[in-house]
Amino acid sequence: MLLSINDLHASIADKEILKGVHLEVNKGEVHAIMGPNGTGKSTLASVIAGREVFEVTHGEITYQGKNLLKMAVEERAREGIFLGFQYPVEIPGVSITNFMRTAVNEIRKYKGLDPLSGIDFMRLMEEKKKLVEITSNLTNRSVNEGFSGGEKKKNEIFQMAMLEPTLAILDETDSGLDIDALRIVANGVNKLRRPDNAFVVITHYQRLLDYIVPDFVHVLFEGRIVKSGGKELALELEEKGYDWIKKAQE
Amino acid sequence: MESDSNNILHEVTKQEYKYGFVTDIDTEFAPRGLTEDTIRFISAKKNEPEFMLEFRLKAFRHWLTMKQPDWAHLTIEPIDFQDIIYYAAPKKKKELSGLDQVDPELLATFNKLGISLEEQKKLAGVAVDAVIDSVSVKTTFSETLSKYGIIFCSFSEAVQKHPDLVKQYMGSVVPYSDNFFAALNSAVFSDGSFCFIPKGVRCPVDLSTYFRINAANTGQFERTLIVAEEGAYVSYMEGCTAPQRDENQLHAAIVEIVALKDAEVKYSTVQNWYPGDKEGKGGIYNFVTKRGICKGSNAKISWTQVETGSAITWKYPSCILLGDNSIGEFYSVAVTNNHQQADTGTKMQHLGKNTRSTIISKGISAGKSNNSYRGLVRIAKNAVNSRNYSQCDSLLLGSACGAHTFPYIQVENKSSIVEHEATTSKISEDQLFYCQQRGIDMESAIGLIVNGYAKEVLRQLPMEFAVEAQKLLSISLEGSVG
Amino acid sequence: MESTNLSPITLSRLVSLYETHRQQLVACDTPRLAGLRDRAFQSFASLGFPDTKQEGWRHTDLKESLARLYDYPLDPLKETDIQKVFQCNIPHLDTAILGQLNGWYVSRDVPLMELGNGMIMGSLSEARKKYPELVEKYYGRAADDTTDAFTALNTAFVRDGVFVYVPAGVKSPRPVQMINVIHHKSNLLIQSRNLIILGENARLSLVHCDDSYNHQGSFSNIVTEIFAGENAFLDHYKLQNLNNNSTLISSTFFRLDKAAGLESHYISLNGGLLRNNIRVVFDGTHGRADLFGLYLMDKKQHVDNQIYVDHAFPECTSTEVFKGILDENARGVFNGHVLVRRNAVKTDARQSNKNMLLTDSARVNSKPFLEIYNDDVKCSHGSSVGQLDSMAMFYLRQRGISEESARMLLMFAFANEVVAKIAIPELRGRIEDMVKKRLQGELQICEQCVLHCSTPEKNINQ
Numbered sequence A: 001m002l003l004s005i006n007d008l009h010a011s012i013a014d015k016e017i018l019k020g021v022h023l024e025v026n027k028g029e030v031h032a033i034m035g036p037n038g039t040g041k042s043t044l045a046s047v048i049a050g051r052e053v054f055e056v057t058h059g060e061i062t063y064q065g066k067n068l069l070k071m072a073v074e075e076r077a078r079e080g081i082f083l084g085f086q087y088p089v090e091i092p093g094v095s096i097t098n099f100m101r102t103a104v105n106e107i108r109k110y111k112g113l114d115p116l117s118g119i120d121f122m123r124l125m126e127e128k129k130k131l132v133e134i135t136s137n138l139t140n141r142s143v144n145e146g147f148s149g150g151e152k153k154k155n156e157i158f159q160m161a162m163l164e165p166t167l168a169i170l171d172e173t174d175s176g177l178d179i180d181a182l183r184i185v186a187n188g189v190n191k192l193r194r195p196d197n198a199f200v201v202i203t204h205y206q207r208l209l210d211y212i213v214p215d216f217v218h219v220l221f222e223g224r225i226v227k228s229g230g231k232e233l234a235l236e237l238e239e240k241g242y243d244w245i246k247k248a249q250e
Numbered sequence B: 001m002e003s004d005s006n007n008i009l010h011e012v013t014k015q016e017y018k019y020g021f022v023t024d025i026d027t028e029f030a031p032r033g034l035t036e037d038t039i040r041f042i043s044a045k046k047n048e049p050e051f052m053l054e055f056r057l058k059a060f061r062h063w064l065t066m067k068q069p070d071w072a073h074l075t076i077e078p079i080d081f082q083d084i085i086y087y088a089a090p091k092k093k094k095e096l097s098g099l100d101q102v103d104p105e106l107l108a109t110f111n112k113l114g115i116s117l118e119e120q121k122k123l124a125g126v127a128v129d130a131v132i133d134s135v136s137v138k139t140t141f142s143e144t145l146s147k148y149g150i151i152f153c154s155f156s157e158a159v160q161k162h163p164d165l166v167k168q169y170m171g172s173v174v175p176y177s178d179n180f181f182a183a184l185n186s187a188v189f190s191d192g193s194f195c196f197i198p199k200g201v202r203c204p205v206d207l208s209t210y211f212r213i214n215a216a217n218t219g220q221f222e223r224t225l226i227v228a229e230e231g232a233y234v235s236y237m238e239g240c241t242a243p244q245r246d247e248n249q250l251h252a253a254i255v256e257i258v259a260l261k262d263a264e265v266k267y268s269t270v271q272n273w274y275p276g277d278k279e280g281k282g283g284i285y286n287f288v289t290k291r292g293i294c295k296g297s298n299a300k301i302s303w304t305q306v307e308t309g310s311a312i313t314w315k316y317p318s319c320i321l322l323g324d325n326s327i328g329e330f331y332s333v334a335v336t337n338n339h340q341q342a343d344t345g346t347k348m349q350h351l352g353k354n355t356r357s358t359i360i361s362k363g364i365s366a367g368k369s370n371n372s373y374r375g376l377v378r379i380a381k382n383a384v385n386s387r388n389y390s391q392c393d394s395l396l397l398g399s400a401c402g403a404h405t406f407p408y409i410q411v412e413n414k415s416s417i418v419e420h421e422a423t424t425s426k427i428s429e430d431q432l433f434y435c436q437q438r439g440i441d442m443e444s445a446i447g448l449i450v451n452g453y454a455k456e457v458l459r460q461l462p463m464e465f466a467v468e469a470q471k472l473l474s475i476s477l478e479g480s481v482g
Numbered sequence C: 001m002e003s004t005n006l007s008p009i010t011l012s013r014l015v016s017l018y019e020t021h022r023q024q025l026v027a028c029d030t031p032r033l034a035g036l037r038d039r040a041f042q043s044f045a046s047l048g049f050p051d052t053k054q055e056g057w058r059h060t061d062l063k064e065s066l067a068r069l070y071d072y073p074l075d076p077l078k079e080t081d082i083q084k085v086f087q088c089n090i091p092h093l094d095t096a097i098l099g100q101l102n103g104w105y106v107s108r109d110v111p112l113m114e115l116g117n118g119m120i121m122g123s124l125s126e127a128r129k130k131y132p133e134l135v136e137k138y139y140g141r142a143a144d145d146t147t148d149a150f151t152a153l154n155t156a157f158v159r160d161g162v163f164v165y166v167p168a169g170v171k172s173p174r175p176v177q178m179i180n181v182i183h184h185k186s187n188l189l190i191q192s193r194n195l196i197i198l199g200e201n202a203r204l205s206l207v208h209c210d211d212s213y214n215h216q217g218s219f220s221n222i223v224t225e226i227f228a229g230e231n232a233f234l235d236h237y238k239l240q241n242l243n244n245n246s247t248l249i250s251s252t253f254f255r256l257d258k259a260a261g262l263e264s265h266y267i268s269l270n271g272g273l274l275r276n277n278i279r280v281v282f283d284g285t286h287g288r289a290d291l292f293g294l295y296l297m298d299k300k301q302h303v304d305n306q307i308y309v310d311h312a313f314p315e316c317t318s319t320e321v322f323k324g325i326l327d328e329n330a331r332g333v334f335n336g337h338v339l340v341r342r343n344a345v346k347t348d349a350r351q352s353n354k355n356m357l358l359t360d361s362a363r364v365n366s367k368p369f370l371e372i373y374n375d376d377v378k379c380s381h382g383s384s385v386g387q388l389d390s391m392a393m394f395y396l397r398q399r400g401i402s403e404e405s406a407r408m409l410l411m412f413a414f415a416n417e418v419v420a421k422i423a424i425p426e427l428r429g430r431i432e433d434m435v436k437k438r439l440q441g442e443l444q445i446c447e448q449c450v451l452h453c454s455t456p457e458k459n460i461n462q
C-alpha cells in the first residue's frame, strides 16, 4: 500500500475541519475526491503535504510504510509526494528556472544522485514543457507571478512532470482551464501514470474524470469521507448534486 | 471645470460656523491666571478630598518644569497661561430633580445644538452627561444604569461618591507627568465624565457626553475616565461644540480608558469646536491627551473620531496593548478648512503577545489649512506574533492647503508584521464630471465623494452619531461643496 | 603637518585643530572657499555633534563611534603599497578607476586626467588649482553646511577627494569607478569631498565604492556634491562593504536641473555604522530621481538611510525603494522625507521601505514622511516589516526544497527587486553574487575581500 490514512482529525485555529478521514491508496490507482465547497478537501491535501498551520489532533497517515506525520514538508516531497495547489502562490523575484533547478537538485541529492548539469537541466525543462504544451518561455518568469489562472494550473502540472512524484495530489487542477487546456493537463497526467505511482484528484466536475478515469470516487462531506464508489459515483453526483448525500447524513 | 472647482473651494471658505451663539448663564469664575492658589480654589470649590488636591498640586509643580511641545507640524501663537480663567461653573440655583428643572437657557442651548435631552432619551436611549464649561449639569439615566451596577456620572460626583475608584484609576493611563497639556489638565481640570462598567456587564445603551465651551476666555479642562472591568462592554460617545469667539480658547482634555481582561470599550468622538473664521481669527486650541490601556488579555479598545472643528488640533488617541491578544483600533476622519491646523493620529504600543492593531486615517484638507497624520506603531520585543495594519490617506481640496504624513514604525521582533500604506490624492475631475453629468450639483458631488472617502471610518460610529458626522463633513466643506 | 596623536573625536579637539592649522587649510583656497571654510567651521562649532535628541538622529547614536581613538592626519600618509590596493575583480567590468586611499586621491604621476572628449577626472585639490572657475561655480552650492554638522565639519577641514567633470553633450564611454580604500595601522578619521559635474545632456555611470582593507577602525565623513545639468543622466551606485569597526557618514547632495535624470543605488553589505544622507533637489521641471537601496546587516551593524527629496519644481518624478534584511542584533533605520512645494504641480512621488527581521533582537525604525502643499500630485508611501511569506515557504518546500534553501530563495527574491535595477550587467552579476554570499553569511571583510583581490591591477591613470 502506498498511502493509508486512518481516522484523521485536523483543525485550524481550534476549529476542527477533518473529523475522522479514512483513505487507502495503492500504487497504480487513481482516486477522485469530490464534495461541496468548504468541506475540507484542500485541508486534507494540505495535511498530507504537511502544512504546519493545520494541527493533526488524532489519527495516522502511513506512506510507503513510514509515519508521514513525523516528516517535514520537504522530506515528504522528496519521498515523492506532490501537491498541485488549488491556488498556486505567486513568488515574485524567484524565477521558475532557478526554483525548479533547486528543487530537482535537492531531491536528487536526497536520493544520493549527482546534481544535473546546467545543460541536462535545461534539456529536461524543454522536454517537460512539451508534455504540457507550454510554448512561451514562461520558465524565465517569476513563479506564478502575473500568470493567468489557467497558466498557473499548467505550470503546476509542468512541475509535477519535472519532479516525477510517486503520489500526486491535484487540488482542482481543472478549474479555470479552457477546454484545450483541460485536455492538455489531463493528457499530461495520463502520460505520467505508471504502475508504481498513484494520483489523488480533487475536483468538482465529472468533465475531468472523462479524461482521467478514476478507479475510485470518494465524497468528502463535513470533514469525513461519507461515500465511496467506482467512477459511476461521479456521474451520479453530476446528475443529482450533493443533496441526497446530505440528506442521507441527517 | 477648473474655475468651477475653484468657485466651489472659494465657497467652502465662506462657510460660517453654524453653532456660534452664546448662552447667557450665570457663571462663577476662578480668578484669572494660574498659581497654587488657583488650584486650591478649584479644589476647595469642588469640595475635594485631600488626595485630589495633592494630585493637582503635584501636577502643577511638574507642569512648571515643562515646556510647551513644539514638535508637531503646527504654528501656534504663544499662549499666555496666566491670561486664562481656569474655572467657570454655571451657578446652580438649586438642586435639580428632573429635566423640567434644568435652566431653560441650558435646555435651549442643547436644543440649538440639536441634542434635546428628552428627545435623545426617547429616540436613541442615550444617556447624556452634559457638560457646560466643565461642570456636569445633568445626568440622565443614571438611575437606570445603576441597576446594572454601572456608574455614569460627572467626575466631581465620582470624586465625592467613589473616591476609591477614582484614586485607583485616575492618572494610571495618562500620568500627570505625561506631557505639558496633560500636566496642565491634571492641575486644573474642573469636571468631566466618569464611567465604570462592572465585571461581566454589557452596557445596554450608548453613553454620551456633550461638551461645550461657553463662557468667554475660559479654558476647558475636562477629564474623562472609563473603566471596563473583566468582560464588560461599553460604547461611549463624545460630542463637542463651542460658540463663536474672537479669541482663541484653550481646550486641554484628558481621556483615560482602562479595559481589563476580555473587556471592550468603543470611544467615539465628533468634534466641531469653533474653528475660527475665514481669516484664521479665533477658534479653539484643542490639545487633548487620550489614551487607553488593554490591561488584560483579549481586551479591546477602539477609537473613532471625526474631527472637523478647532483652529488647532493636537490629539493622538492611543492604545497600550499590554494584555496578550488584545486589540487596538483607531479610525479617524480629520477635516481642515480655511486656516485650521490639525496634527492628529495615534500611537499603538504593542507590548503583549499576539496583539493586533488597525489604523485607518482619512485626512481632508481644504482652504489654507494644514492637516497632518502622525502615528507611532511600536512592536516591543516581547510582543511576538503581533500585527498592525495602517492606512493613512489624504485628500486635498484646493492648491493652498497641505497634507502631511508622519508614520513612525518601530519593530523589535521577527514574528510580527507591520504594514503601512498611504496615498495622497485630490477629487478627480472625472469623478466630479461623472456626478455632474448625472445631474448632481458640484456641492453635493463633493459631499458625496468626501463621504464615500470617509466611509470606512464613518461606519464605525454609532448610528445616531454617523448621521451627524456626515452632516458635519458636508457642512465643514460646504462651499468647497458648492 | 604631521599626524596628530590618537584621540577621540570631540568638538574641542576639532576646534583647536582648526584654529592651529587654519593657515595650512586655507593655503590654496580662493577667497570664497576660504570664507566658506570659516563659515562652515563656525556652524560646526555652534552645532556640535548631533545626539539622539535630534529628530534626524533619534535612532542613531554616535557616542561610541566618536569615543574611539583615532588618528587624524591632515596630509596623506605614504606608507602603503598602493599597487596592491586598487584592484577590482569584477569580471569584465571595464571602468575608469579613480582610487582614493584613506580619502586622498592616489595621484601617481597624473593628479588630474583630461580625456580627449573633454572629461576631467582626478584629484579635487588639483582641480581647484587647475580649474578654479569650474570648481568655484559648483563647489559648496549643493551641500548644506549651515544646519548639517557633519557637512559643515567636512567643508571646514576638507583637503582632497575626487573630481569628475563630464562636459555638455558628452556621454562617458565607460563607467567611472571611485574606490575609496581605508587602510592604516591605527583607527583613522577621514574627511574627503567629492565633486561631480554633468553638463547639459551629459551621461555618466558612476560607481562609488567604500571598502575596508583590514579590520582597523575608521570614522569617515564623506561629502559628495553632484550636479546634473539640463537633460543630463546619471546612473549612480554606492557600494558599501566596510568592516565592523568602521563608521561612515556619507552625505550626497544631488541637484537636478530641468529634465535631468538620476538613478541611484545604495547597496550596503557591511559596515559597523553606516549613515547615508541622501538629498535630492529638483532645480527644474520634468526631473526624475529613482532611488533604490538595499541593506543586509547582521551582528551589531547599524544602517541609517536618511532621504530627502525636494520637489521644488513642477512635474518631477521621484521613487524611493529601500529594502533591508536584518539579522542577529542589527538595526535598520529609514527616514524618507518627500517635500512637495506649493508650486510643484503634477508631482509624482512614491516611497517604499520594506524590511525583514530574522531574529528577535534585530530592530527596525521606519518613517516614510510626506509633506505636501499641493493638491495636483500623486504621492504614496508604504512601509512594511515582516517575515517570509509562510504560504510561499510551504510552496517551495512542497517541491522538495529544504527550509534553508527556501529561505535563501525568498530572501534573495526580496533583495532582487533592488539588485535587478542595476543597469551595468557585470556589476549586477557581481552584486547578485555578493548578496547571495552575504545572505549565506559567507561574505567577510578580509585581506581577500571580493572587491580588491587576486586579479591583476588595472592602470589607474588611463
Ligand SMILES: Nc1ncnc2c1ncn2[C@@H]1O[C@H](COP(=O)(O)OP(=O)(O)OP(=O)(O)O)[C@@H](O)[C@H]1O
Residues within 6 Å of the ligand: A012, A013, A017, A035, A036, A037, A038, A039, A040, A041, A042, A043, A044, A053, A086
Ligand atoms: N487558514 C484557514 N483559517 C481558518 N479556516 C480555514 C483556513 N483554511 C481553511 N479553513 C476552513 O476550513 C474549511 C475547509 O476548507 P477547505 O479549503 O479544505 O475546503 P474545500 O473542501 O477545499 O472547499 P472548495 O471546494 O471550496 O475548495 C472551510 O470552512 C474553510 O473556511
Ligand SMILES: [Mg+2]
Residues within 6 Å of the ligand: A041, A042, A043, A086, A171, A172
Ligand atoms: Mg479546496
